[in-house]
Amino acid sequence: MSARPTKYLPENIRKAMNIEVAPQAKAIKICLYNFESSSIAADTVSSYAFVTSDAQIHTIVDRNVPAWINDSIDVIIMSYSGDSQEIDEVYNGAKRRTSRIHCITSGGKLKELCEQGDDDLILIPEGLSNSEATGYEIGVLVNLYEALGVDGIRAAMEEALPRIIEYRDSVWESDQARYIATRMKDKIPIIYCIGEMRAVHKRWKMLINQVPCRLAFSGELPEFDHNEIVSWTEDSDNKDFIILMFKTQSDSELLDHIVGTVTTLLPEYGLNMLVLELQGKLMERGIRGIVLADAVINCMTEVA
Amino acid sequence: MVTAKDKLHEFLDDLRSTLDSEIDLEDIQFTDVFMGGMGGSAISANIVATCCSEYMSIPICVNRSPLVPNWVSKTTLSIISTYSGNTEETLEMYERVKAAGSPIIVITAGGKIKPMAEADGYPVLLVPTGFEPRYSAGYMIGYIAAIFAKIGYPEFKDRIMACIPSLENYRNYLEAPGSMAQLLAEKYGDCVPVLCTENKFKPVTLRWRAAFNENAKIICFETNLSEFIYAETTPWASYKGKRMRLIVMAGENDLYDGGLVKQAIQNIESLGFPFDLVALAGTSHEERVFRALILGDYLTVNIAEAAGIDPEVTTVISELKRRIRAKPI
Numbered sequence: 001m002s003a004r005p006t007k008y009l010p011e012n013i014r015k016a017m018n019i020e021v022a023p024q025a026k027a028i029k030i031c032l033y034n035f036e037s038s039s040i041a042a043d044t045v046s047s048y049a050f051v052t053s054d055a056q057i058h059t060i061v062d063r064n065v066p067a068w069i070n071d072s073i074d075v076i077i078m079s080y081s082g083d084s085q086e087i088d089e090v091y092n093g094a095k096r097r098t099s100r101i102h103c104i105t106s107g108g109k110l111k112e113l114c115e116q117g118d119d120d121l122i123l124i125p126e127g128l129s130n131s132e133a134t135g136y137e138i139g140v141l142v143n144l145y146e147a148l149g150v151d152g153i154r155a156a157m158e159e160a161l162p163r164i165i166e167y168r169d170s171v172w173e174s175d176q177a178r179y180i181a182t183r184m185k186d187k188i189p190i191i192y193c194i195g196e197m198r199a200v201h202k203r204w205k206m207l208i209n210q211v212p213c214r215l216a217f218s219g220e221l222p223e224f225d226h227n228e229i230v231s232w233t234e235d236s237d238n239k240d241f242i243i244l245m246f247k248t249q250s251d252s253e254l255l256d257h258i259v260g261t262v263t264t265l266l267p268e269y270g271l272n273m274l275v276l277e278l279q280g281k282l283m284e285r286g287i288r289g290i291v292l293a294d295a296v297i298n299c300m301t302e303v304a
Numbered sequence: 305m306v307t308a309k310d311k312l313h314e315f316l317d318d319l320r321s322t323l324d325s326e327i328d329l330e331d332i333q334f335t336d337v338f339m340g341g342m343g344g345s346a347i348s349a350n351i352v353a354t355c356c357s358e359y360m361s362i363p364i365c366v367n368r369s370p371l372v373p374n375w376v377s378k379t380t381l382s383i384i385s386t387y388s389g390n391t392e393e394t395l396e397m398y399e400r401v402k403a404a405g406s407p408i409i410v411i412t413a414g415g416k417i418k419p420m421a422e423a424d425g426y427p428v429l430l431v432p433t434g435f436e437p438r439y440s441a442g443y444m445i446g447y448i449a450a451i452f453a454k455i456g457y458p459e460f461k462d463r464i465m466a467c468i469p470s471l472e473n474y475r476n477y478l479e480a481p482g483s484m485a486q487l488l489a490e491k492y493g494d495c496v497p498v499l500c501t502e503n504k505f506k507p508v509t510l511r512w513r514a515a516f517n518e519n520a521k522i523i524c525f526e527t528n529l530s531e532f533i534y535a536e537t538t539p540w541a542s543y544k545g546k547r548m549r550l551i552v553m554a555g556e557n558d559l560y561d562g563g564l565v566k567q568a569i570q571n572i573e574s575l576g577f578p579f580d581l582v583a584l585a586g587t588s589h590e591e592r593v594f595r596a597l598i599l600g601d602y603l604t605v606n607i608a609e610a611a612g613i614d615p616e617v618t619t620v621i622s623e624l625k626r627r628i629r630a631k632p633i
Contacts (some may be wrong), residue, residue: 029363036534039531050373051372053373053374054374055375056336056363056365056373056375060503061503061528061530062502062503062504064357064358066363067357067358067360068360070361084530085533085564086530089564188548190525194369196369205535206531206535213538213539213542214539215536215539216539217498217525218525222342222343222368222393223510223513225621226343227514227517227518228517228523229621230517230521230618230621231517231518231520231521231522231523231524234619234620235521235523237547238523241523250371251371252370252371254370254392254393254396255370255371255393257628258392258628261624261627261628262624265624265627
């Protein structure tokens with residue numbers, strides 16, 4: 001499976017939103033297991049649902065199945081390849097506790113287990129790169145959440161997609177993307193954003209690791225502004241790195257004020273830092289961050 | 305004057321002193337627990353949540369945002385922690401869970417939140433003042449254990465009680481010359497540690513990362529073991545620098561032949577780049593977690609001492625907080 005950035009994330013989301021999902025009973029609590037690159041789709045969609053949904057959503061990247069899973073809980077297992085190492089343990093652990101299991105995959109062991117167990121199976125096309133699969137995973141997860149009673153999520157995505165396409169067209173092979181790629185040259189990128197944008201830093205990190213095969217790391221506020229800035233400002237040997245800091249207009253004025261304060265304070269310490277702004281409502285701004293990652297990493301080979 | 309080492313030594317005493325705290329709470333059948341805080345407060349909540357997921361029949365959500373999910377309700381127990389009592393995001397979160405009608409318990413040393421919670425009629429569990437917030441973890445964790453015991457989940461508290469004698473021996477060993485904390489301090493004093501572990505130890509790596517950052521003033525990163533195997537081995541294999549140092553942390557009980565963790569470590573070994581394996585011993589997950597926490601604290605304070613750095617000084621954070629408060633929203 002090749003790793004390459006994709007220009008067509010929004011189109012893939014749209015195609016996947018046409019994949020039919022069976023009607024479901026309304027969920028009270030959802031436990032979403034996600035592995036490897038599937039965690040990007042999981043975090044994108046779940047961040048939206050975290051604040052807006054009446055159903056409680058837990059995203060888990062682990063092989064342990066919590067004791068609170070029971071037959072009233074919906075468990076979603078999402079793995080594009082279906083062959084992630086943890087699949088057997090997670091599937092069998094969940095199956096012992098609930099019959100409400102939904103699997104999102106292109107095949108592999110997860111598809112087999114799901115068919116044998118007569119669970120809800122949502123198939124996405126085989127043969128995609130992991131980056132291309134993200135759009136499909138986002139689209140079907142939106143459909144599944146809507147079917148499980150997370151109201152408004154499909155409408156939010158439909159509202160966001162035209163603007164995301166417009167944004168993609170403006171950044172793909174753009175001067176902005178080349179500039180960011182140039183700033184990252186010969187540096188180790190460290191990507192920071194607020195927790196609701198977790199999928200964004202994961203996408204950047206994963207693509208930098210897999211496409212130019214370079215080290216990259218990431219982190220989130222509040223750990224960044226509560227702990228990590230101490231070392232960034234006091235460790236004089238910080239010139240190997242470039243900090244990419246995402247700034248958005250979130251749903252909390254306080255959070256926006258904190259991010260704004262951090263982005264003005266740190267350059268005073270001479271840090272190599274690039275502030276990237278993402279516009280739009282919650283669903284839109286998260287996906288814009290992913291689109292920008294693909295556009296920049298697409299330019300990195302050229303810049304290198 | 306209380307030093308960082310004094311506070312590290314007292315961690316287990318702080319923990320023990322709070323485990324049996326009386327909690328004044330209505331007799332409600334809670335459907336879930338919502339724990340909110342920032343920085344070290346959230347890490348303490350994560351430590352408890354990860355351990356308890358093995359045996360608690362209601363879910364725990366740890367929240368680091370002023371925003372609060374819609375599902376928080378009258379049957380959700382909210383535990384809001386802020387050492388200073390003045391953390392802006394936590395104060396906003398408090399107002400939101402209050403508006404949702406959730407019963408609240410506040411853990412704090414004072415500040416604005418204490419009189420707010422008292423006026424609202426919520427229990428306040430007090431942490432002593434006079435030290436850096438990160439040294440309050442013993443109190444924070446102990447209080448949460450006591451709260452969980454009060455609402456019908458005594459397992460975490462019982463497991464902690466059972467391993468405290470062993471943890472005290474381990475702490476005493478780490479304080480002695482030539483201990484693992486000293487050896488690792490000599491090794492990691494001049495590198496950028498990258499901590500890699502399974503998600504069940506993620507709160508430990510968050511704590512280590514914060515301890516490297518604040519105590520030793522050293523940049524540090526962390527990553528997840530399965531994501532590392534999936535995406536990060538190639539860049540590490542081609543990394544020619546000397547400064548980044550991979551530290552893989554795993555429970556000793558997970559290192560059996562054929563197991564996922566052992567396979568992952570063999571995979572890393574086969575790539576030929578240097579890394580360290582920190583195997584965490586203990587008879588329970590809780591013991592392994594607490595051993596790791598204690599080791600990380602001593603290790604980073606030892607680095608600070610060797611470099612002549614004051615582990616307690618965090619100038620930039622004070623400046624950031626000043627600027628955040630200076631601009632009214």
